[in-house]
Amino acid sequence: MFRAEIDGVLRNAVERGILECSNDSLELSAHSIAEYDRDHLKTQFLASLPRSDWIEREDAIRGFARWMGFRRTGSAIDETARSLINGLLRDNRLERTGSKIRRFVRTNTETDSLVVIPVHAD
Secondary structure: OHHHHHHHHHHHHHHOOOEEEEOOEEEEOOOOHHHOOHHHHHHHHHHHOOOOOOEEHHHHHHHHHHHOOOOOOOHHHHHHHHHHHHHHHHOOOEEEEOOEEEEOOOOHHHHOOOOOOOOOOO
């Protein structure tokens, strides 16, 4: 059982981009938050959030830091996460109310697609 737990943790770290396989070994993908690609961080920030529940920004930032494998949320992680939040808000991938944020939730009318009726030329 202990082996299965370790395998699961390592698999999660690889899927999140924290670890990468190199020459039959695992290595850290980055040693600091600044070494990660911004688009990767945006994707991981969204993945670290609850599905559709509102969450306080501070809690989201701490949760993101843990999701990425950091024990503490220092100033570099805090500043990066705040910048990610602002960028995701501008991209309409997050929404906010007061100090809370959540993944952008589309209404049914926003996800309805156009129906194209083919016209046959005679």
